[in-house]
Amino acid sequence: MSLWPVYTGSSEPHDGIDALPAPPPWRSFDGGPALPPPSEQDEVPGGIHRAETYQPTSKTVQLVNAALYLRRPLLVTGPPGSGKSSLPFAVARELRLGGVLRWNITSRTAVTDGLYQYDPLSRLYAAGKTGVRADGPRPAAPDREETAIEDHLRLGPLGTALLPYDRPRVLLIDEIDKGDLDLPNDLLHVLEEGRYEIPELVRAARTHPVAEVMVADSEQRVAVRHGEVGCRAFPFVVLTSNGEREFPPAFLRRCVRLELRQPLxxxxxxxxxxxxxxxxxxxxxxxxxxxxxxxxxxxxxxxxxxxxxxxxxxxxxxxxxxxxxxxxxxxxxxxxxxxxxxxx
The missing domain is CATH 1.10.8 (Helicase, Ruva Protein; domain 3)
Structure with a gap:
């Protein structure tokens, strides 16, 4: 039996997320194999206090639940200090969804920054130290060129949120209006499909089909097969904006929109x-x-x-x-x- 509201705003942790009904057919995801949910420990300093002290309005509770049920991102606009960035911490704590993944947007941010970071220079340096050539045949460790890639690649906050966890992760994309004009449109495909590819691992998949890649918020490594990542439970994504710019209509219609005002x-x-x-x-x-x-x-x-x-x-x-x-x-x-x- 489904439960409404799943998120109550009480700040009392519970397992109501398990009563969330199946997603709409057009928002069903089948990534795998399944990963267990992360621990409840919050990795962000001060996050637990922010979660416990957050005071949601009834409108906030309703729209958070709408985003959870529909598996849609929640776009939160409002003036500074209105609680936009505290909301995901409150939801993560009450629903026991683990630590909040946070992606801070700047004017230079690209969507790939949120998916993963790859350092080819450090890989080239490591190849030189081990005597392995990164640009051609190598005398030792026949598969070393491919297997070395995962040692110099780490998933970003968005990329980690889209791993096939049994329960949704919580992702805060903070101040998206600071980003490049193309960033919202670039996010559309990833958030719509719930999956992405890592080209460096795709190219190596012929000889190295499974790569153990580090996630964004811990030293844990997860298996990425054939360079493809897809979610099972769509993450609870909160995008915050100070209302300083307009977003494309195609982006807005794919979000649940919440406008916060100064408290009375x-x-x-x-x-x-x-x-x-x-x-x-x-x-x-x-x-x-x-x-x-x-x-x-x-x-x-x-x-x-x-x-x-x-x-x-x-x-x-x-x-x-x-x-x-x-x-x-x-x-x-x-x-x-x-x-x-x-x-x-």
Missing amino acids: REQLEDIVRAHLGPLDERDHALVDAFLHRGSAGELATDQLLNAIYLTRTSGLDAESREELAGALMPYLGRAAETWDVDDV
């Missing part, structure tokens, strides 16, 4: 409570100041958390605390830099 007072207080415990009178005053300043320009929730933490621990008098809090909550947008919040 009650949500802010819940966030502070989750991170720092009960609020006192001074904390409520800082929340008031944050909301007042936020009406004049863009602020991030972590600015409020920083201000409350320091005013609690600094031992400053009331006037100094207010001055420090104001300095910790500057506007993020240039348009508000010269604004006086008291005039708003």
